[in-house]
Amino acid sequence: GNSVTQMEGPVTLSEEAFLTINCTYTATGYPSLFWYVQYPGEGLQLLLKATKADDKGSNKGFEATYRKETTSFHLEKGSVQVSDSAVYFCALRNRRGGGKLIFGQGTELSVKP
Amino acid sequence: SQTIHQWPATLVQPVGSPLSLECTVEGTSNPNLYWYRQAAGRGLQLLFYSVGIGQISSEVPQNLSASRPQDRQFILSSKKLLLSDSGFYLCAWNDLAGDGEQYFGPGTRLTVT
Numbered sequence: 001g002n003s004v005t006q007m008e009g010p011v012t013l014s015e016e017a018f019l020t021i022n023c024t025y026t027a028t029g030y031p032s033l034f035w036y037v038q039y040p041g042e043g044l045q046l047l048l049k050a051t052k053a054d055d056k057g058s059n060k061g062f063e064a065t066y067r068k069e070t071t072s073f074h075l076e077k078g079s080v081q082v083s084d085s086a087v088y089f090c091a092l093r094n095r096r097g098g099g100k101l102i103f104g105q106g107t108e109l110s111v112k113p
Numbered sequence: 114s115q116t117i118h119q120w121p122a123t124l125v126q127p128v129g130s131p132l133s134l135e136c137t138v139e140g141t142s143n144p145n146l147y148w149y150r151q152a153a154g155r156g157l158q159l160l161f162y163s164v165g166i167g168q169i170s171s172e173v174p175q176n177l178s179a180s181r182p183q184d185r186q187f188i189l190s191s192k193k194l195l196l197s198d199s200g201f202y203l204c205a206w207n208d209l210a211g212d213g214e215q216y217f218g219p220g221t222r223l224t225v226t
């Protein structure tokens with residue numbers, strides 16, 4: 001079946017550090033891939049997406065590349081800020097599953113000044 | 114543009130009392146609608162989804178039910194709340210014409226005492 005695995009958190013970084021949050025997936029065919037961000041007490045916001053192999057999604061300095069060969073969609077940012085502290089979710093949508101998304105367990109990021 | 118609303122934002126209810134949470138979407142027609150619960154940890158659990166008026170699919174057996182009386186209205190209910198129903202409830206929608214990304218409401222924090 002379809003599944004998403006994210007690296008365990010919490011991840012604690014200093015401001016301006018480089019961020020990587022690993023995400024790997026299992027799916028049949030060619031799923032669409034997403035990263036969502038959840039700030040404390042809020043709903044999830046779509047951060048970026050990629051719909052086919054080698055696509056790179058980017059937004060607000062975050063990037064992730066759809067790697068079919070390694071079934072990965074790692075989230076990166078070159079210089080994190082305190083305001084990036086949040087929980088990050090990786091997700092996939094397999095068209096055979098209709099509109100449903102499969103989410104990873106979430107990775108908490110804490111950025112210290 | 115599309116917007117999604119949830120209310121109430123917070124709710125404290127005693128064990129055994131009924132529950133009704135409401136979600137409405139504006140600016141789109143015939144969306145897919147979803148209810149998620151996020152318990153004390155960070156993971157998202159899909160509870161129900163709906164592809165049209167009166168069409169409800171349940172993902173997990175539980176104390177809750179859902180209804181979709183109108184195209185852009187999704188209601189989560191319970192006749193008798195349990196302590197284990199406490200959590201953060203999120204409503205989301207998507208449009209299969211897109212890439213499958215879901216858009217989330219601000220959530221309802223439910224505490225059952």
